[in-house]
Amino acid sequence: GQQLNQSPQSMFIQEGEDVSMNCTSSSIFNTWLWYKQDPGEGPVLLIALYKAGELTSNGRLTAQFGITRKDSFLNISASIPSDVGIYFCAGVANFGNEKLTFGTGTRLTIIP
Amino acid sequence: EPEVTQTPSHQVTQMGQEVILRCVPISNHLYFYWYRQILGQKVEFLVSFYNNEISEKSEIFDDQFSVERPDGSNFTLKIRSTKLEDSAMYFCASRGGSEQYFGPGTRLTVT
Numbered sequence: 001g002q003q004l005n006q007s008p009q010s011m012f013i014q015e016g017e018d019v020s021m022n023c024t025s026s027s028i029f030n031t032w033l034w035y036k037q038d039p040g041e042g043p044v045l046l047i048a049l050y051k052a053g054e055l056t057s058n059g060r061l062t063a064q065f066g067i068t069r070k071d072s073f074l075n076i077s078a079s080i081p082s083d084v085g086i087y088f089c090a091g092v093a094n095f096g097n098e099k100l101t102f103g104t105g106t107r108l109t110i111i112p
Numbered sequence: 113e114p115e116v117t118q119t120p121s122h123q124v125t126q127m128g129q130e131v132i133l134r135c136v137p138i139s140n141h142l143y144f145y146w147y148r149q150i151l152g153q154k155v156e157f158l159v160s161f162y163n164n165e166i167s168e169k170s171e172i173f174d175d176q177f178s179v180e181r182p183d184g185s186n187f188t189l190k191i192r193s194t195k196l197e198d199s200a201m202y203f204c205a206s207r208g209g210s211e212q213y214f215g216p217g218t219r220l221t222v223t
Contacts, residue, residue: 031210042116042203042214043155050210088155097168098143100205100212102155 002027004089004103012109013079021087021106022073029091032065032072033100037086046087047074076108084110114138116215118204124221125194133189133218135204143207144187146179148172148200149217155203161187194222 006023013019023032031050035043047058049065049072056063062075072089089103117136125131137144146158159169161179169177176192187206191198199222205212 033211035214040217040219042216045211045213048211090155097160097162098207098210098212099145099157099160099168100147100155101157102147104154 002029002091002093002101004029004091004101006087006089006103006106008106009104010107010109012111014111015079015081017079019076019079019083019108020073022071023089023091023103024071025091026070027093028069029093029101030069030095031092031098032063033090033092034061034063034072034074035088035090035102037088037105039085043088043090079108079110081110084108116204116206116213118202118215118218120218121216122219122221124223127196127222128193131191131194131220133191133202133204133220135187135189135206135215136185137187137204137206138208138213139185141206141208141213143167143212144179144181145205145207145212146189147203147205147214149203150200158189158202191220194220196222198222 033048034046037043047063054065060077086105090100119134144161149155159173160167178190201217203217204215
């Protein structure tokens with residue numbers, strides 16, 4: 001089946017630093033989404049990308065839909081303590097059903 | 113802001129018992145989904161539901177699983193005879209346009 005590989009698996013950063021993570025696949029996706037999950041809670045949608053090459057921002061978050069449609073990255077600028085959590089990319093391969101294939105996750109920890 | 117709600121937040125059941133997990137999707141959404149997440153792993157698709165029927169299901173969604181929209185607001189996932197490996201977080205999601213919104217999940221523990 002389709003797989004999305006995220007890197008890095010985990011990150012330890014200091015407050016105020018910028019963060020970059022990415023998601024790659026061997027197959028094409030038509031939509032990319034980025035979610036954040038806090039412990040014991042459901043994924044919360046951060047950014048959605050619909051066109052190859054698209055660059056979209058949401059506050060301190062910026063994400064891009066790779067031109068090959070096989071990758072996406074998420075940047076977080078000037079990290080704050082509430083950014084701690086697990087970030088998942090998710091892709092939609094087929095329009096219509098729109099089932100999500102999730103990546104393996106990047107765990108972000110902020111060192112005091 | 114409208115949100116997806118799920119009940120119960122935690123369900124403990126014995127192996128072989130039936131469980132029903134409940135979801136109330138966002139009210140004007142037409143597409144509904146169930147996903148599960150085994151502890152420490154990624155979120156996995158189980159089933160999608162549109163126009164009162166299953167539109168796609170994964171290989172995880174075997175004959176022990178069923179979904180139903182019994183009225184205009186609830187969307188349920190039933191596991192007929194639970195197994196230990198069914199222990200996981202189960203998330204409901206709904207979609208109106210292109211974006212799926214997730215509920216807070218039900219933690220199912222099978223003992």
